[in-house]
Amino acid sequence: MERPQLALHQLHAFTVLAEELHFGRAAVRLGIAQPPLSQQIRRLEEKVGHPLFERRPGGVVLTSAGRELLPAARRALGEVADGLEAARRAGGGEAGLIRVGFAASLALTILPGMLRAYRERHPAVEVRISEMTTAPQVAALLGRSIDVGLLREPPDVPGLVAEAVLSEPFVAVLPVGHDLAGQRVVPVAALAAEPFVLLGPEAGPTVHERIVGVCRAAGFEPRIGQHAVEWQTVCALVEAGLGVSIAPASVRRVRLKGVAYRRIEPADARTVVAMCRREGETDPLVVRFVEVARACMP
Amino acid sequence: MERPQLALHQLHAFTVLAEELHFGRAAVRLGIAQPPLSQQIRRLEEKVGHPLFERRPGGVVLTSAGRELLPAARRALGEVADGLEAARRAGGGEAGLIRVGFAASLALTILPGMLRAYRERHPAVEVRISEMTTAPQVAALLGRSIDVGLLREPPDVPGLVAEAVLSEPFVAVLPVGHDLAGQRVVPVAALAAEPFVLLGPEAGPTVHERIVGVCRAAGFEPRIGQHAVEWQTVCALVEAGLGVSIAPASVRRVRLKGVAYRRIEPADARTVVAMCRREGETDPLVVRFVEVARACMP
DNA sequence: ACGCTCCATACGCGCAGAGATATCACACCC
DNA sequence: GGGTGTGATATCTCTGCGCGTATGGAGCGT
Structure with missing residues (x-):
């Protein structure tokens, strides 16, 4: 992938102008004056290499190049907005994916209740559970292929913390x-x-x-x-x-x-059933999971 | 749609770092020094509001927020690159959409040959044809809902040019x-x-x-x-x-x-069968179509 | 002919930020 | 304990460019 050459705010200006087909109104919607908008569009056209709009009395119309660019620009802006939103939710511990390893013997015990409680509080988080015995859980935690381990008899491993x-x-x-x-x-x-x-x-x-x-x-x-x-x-x-x-x-x-x-x-x-995680883990998804799990203790 | 807050080159840096998981190597791939890359990522993290990478000895790993952002960032970059490419092709007259109106009586005559010849030379251009009589063609040309009109007895309308x-x-x-x-x-x-x-x-x-x-x-x-x-x-x-x-x-x-x-x-x-288009039309798709059509004349 | 609308151009200001270099802080390893 | 590799910080430069105001100029209508 080459270095991106287009600026998102220019694409945004482009989509707004493509909707308004009028520099003045588009500039108002963008909250800027009209000349800067002219510049943005001109810069964008220079980068594309072809005119995107045809200027005509009474307004502008999209050229064929503009018509091709418009849907892609909209999609790109949407992707960025969605991705940003998703990242923020994940950063806030509201969404994303958390991977949990558990000992088989816990499937009968606390696991179902914990998962239910967590899903209730964080419905947008996908919880991926895998049944693993102790040693693989330790390895998976250190290797970052799981985020939380539920096992019996807490192991004392450097880099991991366990709580009963x-x-x-x-x-x-x-x-x-x-x-x-x-x-x-x-x-x-x-x-x-x-x-x-x-x-x-x-x-x-x-x-x-x-x-x-x-x-x-x-x-x-x-x-x-x-x-x-x-x-x-x-x-x-x-x-x-x-x-x-x-x-x-x-x-x-x-x-x-x-x-x-x-x-x-x-x-x-x-x-003793213990919950293990990496030492110094700050991922909010994990932190929230641990909190909920703690609250599930009888 | 709000004003975009992320810069594409930052997203690009982010995806590269997410691939390398190493600031030094990522910086080399980006062709910049390491400190600027640190800054880019930090800025991006500030805009997202959460860390995207966890810095650990020996390299970095994606946080859950980063894992959520990564696919969206890749898609957005892809959309922009594709859109740019499409716009350039359209601007060069190699691809896009051209809308042609034609009189019913030409479906038997020159229309099939012209379309065939054009498709041969510009296979990436979609040609949308609609059967229309003269007056609607003139209106559609002026209203920009078609780009080329094929009709009998060239009308003399200001703003349009016709050639036999x-x-x-x-x-x-x-x-x-x-x-x-x-x-x-x-x-x-x-x-x-x-x-x-x-x-x-x-x-x-x-x-x-x-x-x-x-x-x-x-x-x-x-x-x-x-x-x-x-x-x-x-x-x-x-x-x-x-x-x-x-x-x-x-x-x-x-x-x-x-x-x-x-x-x-x-x-x-x-x-006389005439081909009409708007006066001063510069859209390369139209220009190319007219050239090919001209070459089809018996 | 005049004014209106609409877009482009010219110019200046100011700042964000991208880049470089140099240095620091930390973890790990022998 | 020093060496090594990692990323973060500090500082500076410089330029790109976003924005504004003022002005120009083309097309259209009255």
């Missing part, structure tokens, strides 16, 4: 027929002999490790009977009798007839 | 069975008793009057048996035996089995 959005206890997931389902609180150690249904580590290493850690703290290594990639599946497999599970409390939302959720003992094991 | 494109004699149109069809040359006076098939005066007053004039010169007032609005119809009606006619020689192109065309006596009556 939700802290939830773990619950035991049991088939309703199971002996322990009769109790209000289940000691973790009581699950030592049971086969476990867990999310595979590839789906979200941190949650997986956290749960295994809970078991180890209770003095046993969980026996993995079955892997799954979504919490819904985990619950379904528990219902089918393939084992028991320990899961963040929000899986209670998965309401299955054959599954019971019970508090566990010790109760101090919790999993 | 074709001069053709009249011929008698006779049914093949008619007595006079046996002769090579038909005296007009011999048609005095015949019913005439003629174009209605509303279709083209000048030709009509011209033909009636030929009859009057031969000493009789033609008896109009039938009106028609196209020469093809006139010939068909003659073939059907509804009368005879006098017509410009180019109706010979209407080849009907039952119709004969014969020279008339006196032979000095001719009809």
Whole structure:
């Protein structure tokens, strides 16, 4: 692309004159005197290389060159005005695109509410969400292919800041027929002999490790009977009798007839959902998103 | 539309920087030093009201405002470049739109050849033709709703210039069975008793009057048996035996089995086809059209 | 012939801003 | 801790040009 040679205000003057077909009236509409308008048009004609108007008694008419230029000039002015407006909206955090990464296990939890709340307040912003595990989210944040990351167990990475959005206890997931389902609180150690249904580590290493850690703290290594990639599946497999599970409390939302959720003992094991973003991020879209997300915390 | 506030060269600098994401390289591509580029971008950001780039070590990245502005800036620059190019082509007579009025009776004659020749030489020019009789053509030329008029019997109107494109004699149109069809040359006076098939005066007053004039010169007032609005119809009606006619020689192109065309006596009556345009017309499209049309004369 | 309308021209003022050079501030890397 | 690369700032020049007022000149109508 060459350096632009036309000035926008000249194109504007041109379009106004093309509408009025009269230098005097066009100058009034432009808020300037008539001679300067003559100059603008003359300069424009010099740059184009051909007359744009034919001067005739009583007014002017467009030449064929002018007729060709007019629609393009209008479109260009419209593009600039629209682009400016869009940029201002985006700069004010009212419109644009924000890219959010989230851990699969949050699709059941806070993600839907946050997105709903944000859409309500900023309907002109397009939110592009992608399911990613922790490590890819960190990489994507640093590589600027996402703007906000929602994940479990905040990582401590230079250049990123994380804040806790939700802290939830773990619950035991049991088939309703199971002996322990009769109790209000289940000691973790009581699950030592049971086969476990867990999310595979590839789906979200941190949650997986956290749960295994809970078991180890209770003095046993969980026996993995079955892997799954979504919490819904985990619950379904528990219902089918393939084992028991320990899961963040929000899986209670998965309401299955054959599954019971019970508090566990010790109760101090919790999993933290964090919202990550780049350090020093000033993009208003991101700032607004973070604000809204914060307000969604229970 | 408000007065445009952005300068095109700033938008251009912006798009280049958005491609390079590096002030130094962008400045090189723009052929300026780096500090001026910083200024341009800063000015642009001031006008937008928000930062367009985020300055980070190793380069810059677009903000959301910048991402919104970029496509619009590209489109606007493209529109301006295209419009300028189109205007230059039109100014050079290579492209654009030319509006031509023509008398119905010429659709059979020179019009097709002229249009073909013009299209060949100026394929990018759109030719919009409209069938009009003489008076509307004159009005349309003066009112600038057509650029060129093709009509019979050049009118002498101030502000318009006409030049003869074709001069053709009249011929008698006779049914093949008619007595006079046996002769090579038909005296007009011999048609005095015949019913005439003629174009209605509303279709083209000048030709009509011209033909009636030929009859009057031969000493009789033609008896109009039938009106028609196209020469093809006139010939068909003659073939059907509804009368005879006098017509410009180019109706010979209407080849009907039952119709004969014969020279008339006196032979000095001719009809002139003229090409009209506004006086002092400088529009290159029109000038080129006139040149090509002139070259088409037989 | 005169005046009116409309556009062009001439001239001057003033400023925004585009450009250059030189220098600074900061982050990062070895 | 110095070197390197990045962009920002400071300062200056200069010119392009946007705007105004005043005037000229062509065409048209009365």
